[in-house]
Amino acid sequence: MTREALTTTRPREPRRFARGDVLLFPGPADGVWQLLDGLARVQTVDADGNGLTLRYVKPGDFFGEESLVGGRRDYFVEAVSGVTVARWRVDELDDALREALLASFARTTADLYRSLRRWSGKRLKARVAAELLALTDTPLASCDEHAPTVVHVTHDDLAAAVGSVRETVTKLLGELQRSGAVVVGYGKVTLVDPASLRSFADGAQHGGVADGEAQNTVPMRNPNTPPRLRSLKP
Structure with missing residues (x-):
């Protein structure tokens, strides 16, 4: 179904x-x-x-x-x-x-x-790339057959999705942009080369921030406190 x-x-x-x-x-x-x-x-x-x-x-x-x-x-x-x-x-x-x-x-x-x-078998850059590709199948994506897909997502939200922090995700998005896979904008990421991005997601391309530097390892506490509201800053 x-x-x-x-x-x-x-x-x-x-x-x-x-x-x-x-x-x-x-x-x-x-x-x-x-x-x-x-x-x-x-x-x-x-x-x-x-x-x-x-x-x-x-x-x-x-x-x-x-x-x-x-x-x-x-x-x-x-x-x-x-x-x-x-x-x-x-x-x-x-x-x-x-x-x-x-x-x-x-x-x-x-x-x-x-x-x-x-989460268990890939470096953080691969997880960021995979998350961007996964979001193309959601209402956050703007798809046009004559233009690259745009995913409307903030760096904060990407960090929450991959278990990291905003600063690290911003650095990794910069690396993906320099590779030509994406273009990073205000509150959005344009997937200009999906094939290259999928290569990163599959782990075929390496380099960048190590996972140990990237993961947010603060233990979870106070589970009855709602998530703080996120800004629209990229």
Whole structure:
């Protein structure tokens, strides 16, 4: 079942959130949620209040799955763009919704496996390149067959997605720009040479900042503090 098909399940009390709104906070599970449009991200935070992106939620995807087992939520969900969501109580899930949930979980698991491979086996520059390529399949990307794809993402958000800090990601983006793979702008990255960027993502090209210098290794604490709002600075 495709993500487009998943969004055809009947919504219950759809709600609209603006970019930057926090949809869910850590706490008791309160139902299963589905993203109907836009883009959201599941985040946790470190001791300084910096967000660490665990996964992106795309249209048709579900979150809040801990409700199925009566678990407690230990993450935030933030709207990356304007979003519409629907919520169901567990006892409202009919066969069609359960099938949609299963398909969504299978897709999410596959995405998480790919993310784990990036984190465990690749240098930070490769993870940044892979993250930019992954974002081309989200509402953050502007695609035109006659122009390069533009990903509207800040350096802060890229750092949260790859487990690093803004300063290091800025340096790595500069290296990717000097290689001719991307052009870095204000709050956006233009993918001028996707083949070269994929080569970096696959680890075929090396060099640059070592992982040990790049990762944000501050232990996570205070999990009930929301991620601090990010500026639009690149």
